[in-house]
Amino acid sequence: MSVDYIVRLEQGRGPKQLNQALGALTRALRLNDVDRDFVYRLAAAEPPQAGRISMLIRPIVMRLFDxxxxxxxxxxxxxxxxxxxxxxxxxxxxxPPRPPSPRLSTRSG
Structure with a gap:
């Protein structure tokens, strides 16, 4: 992430995928849950809840699906x-596909 991108996030001019960007940033900084939640609150975003996994399909997965x-x-x-x-x-x-035909060994022993 560029410095300009992080500044835009701090100023609230970030993209619609703010939660994804914040998640990536907090993972890259290896923040604990308390510090991670603080960063989310600074950006006026809802921190992820413990034990909850999003059931949304990411756009990149849907493009691959299509x-x-x-x-x-x-x-x-x-x-x-x-x-x-x-x-x-x-x-x-x-x-099922046919198995390859066995090759004869020409090795002399």
Whole structure:
């Protein structure tokens, strides 16, 4: 993160992804929970609650999800709940691929 970016965060002119930026900053500084919460409050943001995991799918994951148009895809929550899924647009092959043919050893012993 650049100094200008951090100054904009301090002045409240930060991007919409303020919580993500604050999370990255506090992890990079290796702050404990008390100091992390203080940084969030300084930025007028709600600190993350202990034991809570966001069930939102990040935009970058959704872009990847959309780009895998010809594959079956599933996005899971940390507790393995399904957040998003889609089937293969055409029937996927149920036949396993053939194993390679065994090669004969030409080594003399």
């Amino acid at each position: 780009r895998l148009a010809d594959l079956p895809v599933m996005v899971l929550f940390a507790k393995f709940d399904i957040l998003a899924w889609k089937l293969c647009p055409r029937p996927c092959s149920a036949t």
